Amino acid sequence: MLTIKNIVKQYATHRALDDVSLQVEKGKIFGLLGPNGAGKTSLIRIITQITGPDSGEVLFNGERLNVEHISQIGYLPEERGLYKKMEIGEQVLYLAKLKGLSTTEATRRIRFWFEKLEMADWWKKKVEDLSKGMQQKVQFVATVLHQPELIILDEPFSGFDPVNADIIKNEILELNKAGATFIFSTHRMESVEELCDNIALIHRSKKILDGPVKEIREQYRNNTFWLEYEGDYNVENSNQLFEVLQAETVNGKTQLKIRIREEQTANQVLSALLPHVSINRLDEVIPTMNDIFIQKVTQQDQKP
Amino acid sequence: MNKILLIIQREYLSRVKKKSFIIMTLLTPLIVAGFYGLIIYFSIQGVKGTFNKVAVVNNNKSLTEKLQPTKNIGYAYVNQSLEAMKSSLKTTEYDYILYLPEFDISSPKGIQLIGTKQAGLSLSNRVSGDIEELIRTQKLKASGISQTDLDGLKTDVNIDTKKIGEAGKEEDSSAGASTIIGTAAGIFMFMFILLYGIQVMRGVIEEKTSRIIEIMISSVKPFQLMMGKIIGIALVGLTQFVLWIVLTASISTLAVSAFVGKDAIAQNTSVAIKAKDGTSISPAVNSPVDSPVLAMQKSLASLDLTKIILVFIFFFIGGYLFYSALYAAIGSAVDSETETQQFMMPVMMPLLVGYALSLSVVTNDPYGPIAFWLSMIPFTSPIAMVVRLPYGVPDWQLALSMLILVVGFIGTVWLASRIYRVGILMYGKKTSLKEMIKWFTYKN
Numbered sequence: 001m002l003t004i005k006n007i008v009k010q011y012a013t014h015r016a017l018d019d020v021s022l023q024v025e026k027g028k029i030f031g032l033l034g035p036n037g038a039g040k041t042s043l044i045r046i047i048t049q050i051t052g053p054d055s056g057e058v059l060f061n062g063e064r065l066n067v068e069h070i071s072q073i074g075y076l077p078e079e080r081g082l083y084k085k086m087e088i089g090e091q092v093l094y095l096a097k098l099k100g101l102s103t104t105e106a107t108r109r110i111r112f113w114f115e116k117l118e119m120a121d122w123w124k125k126k127v128e129d130l131s132k133g134m135q136q137k138v139q140f141v142a143t144v145l146h147q148p149e150l151i152i153l154d155e156p157f158s159g160f161d162p163v164n165a166d167i168i169k170n171e172i173l174e175l176n177k178a179g180a181t182f183i184f185s186t187h188r189m190e191s192v193e194e195l196c197d198n199i200a201l202i203h204r205s206k207k208i209l210d211g212p213v214k215e216i217r218e219q220y221r222n223n224t225f226w227l228e229y230e231g232d233y234n235v236e237n238s239n240q241l242f243e244v245l246q247a248e249t250v251n252g253k254t255q256l257k258i259r260i261r262e263e264q265t266a267n268q269v270l271s272a273l274l275p276h277v278s279i280n281r282l283d284e285v286i287p288t289m290n291d292i293f294i295q296k297v298t299q300q301d302q303k304p
Numbered sequence: 305m306n307k308i309l310l311i312i313q314r315e316y317l318s319r320v321k322k323k324s325f326i327i328m329t330l331l332t333p334l335i336v337a338g339f340y341g342l343i344i345y346f347s348i349q350g351v352k353g354t355f356n357k358v359a360v361v362n363n364n365k366s367l368t369e370k371l372q373p374t375k376n377i378g379y380a381y382v383n384q385s386l387e388a389m390k391s392s393l394k395t396t397e398y399d400y401i402l403y404l405p406e407f408d409i410s411s412p413k414g415i416q417l418i419g420t421k422q423a424g425l426s427l428s429n430r431v432s433g434d435i436e437e438l439i440r441t442q443k444l445k446a447s448g449i450s451q452t453d454l455d456g457l458k459t460d461v462n463i464d465t466k467k468i469g470e471a472g473k474e475e476d477s478s479a480g481a482s483t484i485i486g487t488a489a490g491i492f493m494f495m496f497i498l499l500y501g502i503q504v505m506r507g508v509i510e511e512k513t514s515r516i517i518e519i520m521i522s523s524v525k526p527f528q529l530m531m532g533k534i535i536g537i538a539l540v541g542l543t544q545f546v547l548w549i550v551l552t553a554s555i556s557t558l559a560v561s562a563f564v565g566k567d568a569i570a571q572n573t574s575v576a577i578k579a580k581d582g583t584s585i586s587p588a589v590n591s592p593v594d595s596p597v598l599a600m601q602k603s604l605a606s607l608d609l610t611k612i613i614l615v616f617i618f619f620f621i622g623g624y625l626f627y628s629a630l631y632a633a634i635g636s637a638v639d640s641e642t643e644t645q646q647f648m649m650p651v652m653m654p655l656l657v658g659y660a661l662s663l664s665v666v667t668n669d670p671y672g673p674i675a676f677w678l679s680m681i682p683f684t685s686p687i688a689m690v691v692r693l694p695y696g697v698p699d700w701q702l703a704l705s706m707l708i709l710v711v712g713f714i715g716t717v718w719l720a721s722r723i724y725r726v727g728i729l730m731y732g733k734k735t736s737l738k739e740m741i742k743w744f745t746y747k748n
Binding site: 085094139 | 311314317510511515517519520521522523524744
């Protein structure tokens with residue numbers, strides 16, 4: 001769908017993107033992660049043709065990115081706005097026509113979306129009369145109205161209350177099922193785990209990690225488990241089996257976060273403990289994207 | 305291309321539909337027409353009001369010459385005593401009695417002007433002037449100068465300003481009308497460029513602060529957005545200008561007819577028609593309504609208003625494009641209107657200088673070197689040229705100035721678009737002029 005090859009973008013004093021390559025597969029939801037100022041927005045601006053790269057190239061369905069592709073991309077920027085004095089309906093119509101839709105087709109689709117998202121009576125309202133969350137809904141409609149193949153959402157959930165965030169999330173999943181490819185740029189890792197198939201982590205202008213979310217999380221497994229049991233046991237005795245990261249005893253129930261040492265297995269831990277205590281649970285902690293994010297970013301920062 | 309049209313359409317409609325635009329467009333011609341009508345009304349009323357009939361009671365045997373009726377005062381000699389006239393003044397057609405008692409004509413004393421109302425200053429000045437004239441004639445005759453010699457001494461001086469036109473034929477011209485039209489056009493041009501230039505800047509800042517700019521330029525090129533905005537607002541300006549002209553003209557006609565009545569209209573139009581035919585008209589010889597308004601209309605008719613309006617529109621579009629591109633660049637470089645000050649000055653200065661010099665130097669010496677250069681340099685030519693135009697500008701100068709202006713605005717549009725495309729995406733940074741120059745050199 002979208003192939004980004006060795007993109008370099010240099011601003012006067014700093015390099016916003018340094019040799020970044022990515023692959024976004026068709027029909028997938030792709031998460032573009034990274035701390036503030038990492039270069040995510042610069043990359044998105046190149047994909048949306050707001051700016052051009054200094055070197056490297058972007059391929060859209062195998063073709064070099066060009067003006068024709070504008071109508072196939074929908075972009076919801078993080079810094080979003082609308083013309084304050086314009087009526088909502090008129091405004092969305094204008095944006096849709098700029099993407100190449102005819103007036104009748106655009107009107108039909110706006111009515112459909114306004115109906116769907118319970119905005120039907122907003123047509124004549126002015127933007128300045130809407131709350132921030134309402135404005136975001138309007139912008140979301142404007143982004144997806146021309147049925148783009150690729151939809152780029154920069155922090156799509158910021159500013160939404162949980163109810164509306166859920167509505168939008170479901171719309172995203174529905175559009176994705178219908179075949180649209182998404183690029184998400186976000187800091188909210190829980191939404192990444194929930195929605196994204198693949199991610200790329202950009203830090204200090206470089207890509208430092210990419211791949212399918214599941215694989216990455218698997219890959220970052222580090223033999224950490226939650227262990228809960230009842231009874232008395234001196235964990236010091238199993239020091240060669242595991243290391244205790246966290247411990248807490250409430251009402252005779254002990255909860256431990258342990259890291260099993262290399263060459264050892266969970267089975268060995270169980271057999272060591274079984275004679276002494278009754279086990280309530282033992283489950284593996286698969287690192288969250290949040291953990292991986294923090295781990296990778298701080299790791300990178302410690303490098304000279 | 306289609307996208308530019310969409311942008312033009314939005315920029316145009318969103319402004320034309322605004323209440324403030326509609327009110328300004330309708331109200332201004334009403335105000336102008338109102339003033340125009342009032343001026344006509346008062347000048348005509350003024351002319352009518354100063355015509356007085358004066359009964360002359362002459363008791364002076366040595367004044368054998370008689371006061372002749374003038375434009376404003378109808379003197380009539382009566383053979384009644386002063387007392388008889390005084391008592392019957394209200395019932396007669398006369399407004400005043402002029403009493404000339406017995407006096408030595410070298411030192412006139414005891415002359416009285418009696419009326420039911422106190423005579424105004426201008427009337428008594430006129431009467432005393434007429435009497436002085438009368439006594440002078442009397443004295444000259446006494447020293448043996450004949451009536452024919454006296455008539456020969458009297459000369460009416462009426463200066464008709466004419467200029468030799470391009471084709472070598474004489475044209476009627478009027479320095480007064482040229483100055484008025486030129487000054488008005490200059491003021492209009494200055495206001496239009498400034499008002500609509502600033503509208504462009506505001507529009508750009510609005511897009512930037514509302515952050516819609518990113519959505520916009522993910523759909524269109526920055527250049528398309530900038531040009532769409534500039535052209536859309538230019539059309540708003542033209543709409544307003546044309547509506548003003550049409551409305552002012554039609555409302556003025558209505559106002560004139562309401563104030564003056566049909567007679568004056570008939571007279572006015574007949575004068576105007578005659579003037580258009582090119583036949584020279586002696587300034588309405590014995591007409592009681594020989595007002596400055598008619599003189600004004602006559603000289604207005606001698607100017608080629610259509611040409612002036614067309615050239616005005618050309619220079620408005622040219623000058624507006626020239627400056628609005630610079631305003632768009634400024635708008636793109638700042639985050640809010642309060643930050644525009646430092647950039648406004650360099651852009652405002654040439655416009656202000658052009659305005660000030662045009663209204664002083666150019667109107668005094670419309671053919672001098674300063675006038676020439678001001679009307680060539682694109683920074684000042686839109687104003688200077690329309691000020692000069694009513695005085696007559698050689699065609700080659702007009703053409704050259706237009707050409708320079710076209711080249712000039714292509715230059716500023718190009719320059720501005722390079723700053724604009726970088727500026728609109730820069731948030732939260734204070735921009736210096738130095739930085740803007742750096743943006744100029746950025747690659748795409």
